[in-house]
Amino acid sequence: MSEEDNIDMDTFDAEKEMMEALAQEAAAKEQNAEASSSSQAPQLNTSHDQNLNRILDIPLVLSAQLGNTRMLIKDLLQLGPGSIVELDKLAGEPLEVLVNERLVARGEVVMVNEKFGIRLTDVISPTERVNKLRKGR
Numbered sequence: 187m188s189e190e191d192n193i194d195m196d197t198f199d200a201e202k203e204m205m206e207a208l209a210q211e212a213a214a215k216e217q218n219a220e221a222s223s224s225s226q227a228p229q230l231n232t233s234h235d236q237n238l239n240r241i242l243d244i245p246l247v248l249s250a251q252l253g254n255t256r257m258l259i260k261d262l263l264q265l266g267p268g269s270i271v272e273l274d275k276l277a278g279e280p281l282e283v284l285v286n287e288r289l290v291a292r293g294e295v296v297m298v299n300e301k302f303g304i305r306l307t308d309v310i311s312p313t314e315r316v317n318k319l320r321k322g323r
Contacts, residue, residue: 250293250304265277280307290315 253273265271280292281304293304 246285247287248282249287251284253279288315288318 201207253272253275255273257271280294282289283291283304283306284295290310292308293306296303296305
């Protein structure tokens, strides 16, 4: 196994751990919401907070994907300034927001202080993200 494969597996393991912690956090929030609606005293889960704190400093790569296309190498080599590459998405369709190449949300392009940004319109639930991780890459 090459060093790159080891790094990729380390990233995958860290991502899996993060997703599982997020799923646990979501479940804990649901339990706390149910508990607080049935009783006045909220319940704190300190072991969960400690687990979450372990992964808060893991670096992730967030990217926004406008669309995809396939092309032949000969067509790729002919690209130059002014070339137009047709993508598989229609104008107005939401962008896909990926974290470490995994879909986590969809959104629309906005301008923020002369920079591009993304307004999230749909966020994939933590449980759904963990289920996708378990199904494999």
